[in-house]
Amino acid sequence: MPPxxxxxxxxxQRMVDREFEVTEWFVVSQDRIALFAEATEDxxxxxxxxxxASEESPYGTTIAHGFLTLSLISHFLKSRSRSKAESGLP
Numbered sequence: 001m002p003p004x005x006x007x008x009x010x011x012x013q014r015m016v017d018r019e020f021e022v023t024e025w026f027v028v029s030q031d032r033i034a035l036f037a038e039a040t041e042d043x044x045x046x047x048x049x050x051x052x053a054s055e056e057s058p059y060g061t062t063i064a065h066g067f068l069t070l071s072l073i074s075h076f077l078k079s080r081s082r083s084k085a086e087s088g089l090p
Contacts, residue, residue: 023076028064036068 006012030050037043045052046063053062 023079026072026075028068028072030062033062033064033068036065040065040067042067 033047037048042065046057047065048062050062054060057063
C-alpha cells in the first residue's frame, strides 16, 4: 500500500474510511507508562502497581493509559505518511 502523501491541510480528509497498512510493533514499556503517569498525575494502580495488578486486574498485569495509547497515533501516522516535500511530488 503506498504511503499517504500529505499535500495540504485538507489532505487528511482523504483518510476517512481508508484502511492503513499495519505498522511495526511498538513496545510500550512499564517505564513509559510510569513516566506518563507522572506527567499526567494519573497514578491509578492498574497502570503503575504491578503487584496489585497481577492479583486484581482482569489482565493479570498493568495496562497502558488510554490517553498514552491515543497519543501514539501521531507516531504511527508519521511512520506511514510523508509530506509533499518528502514525496518528491510537485
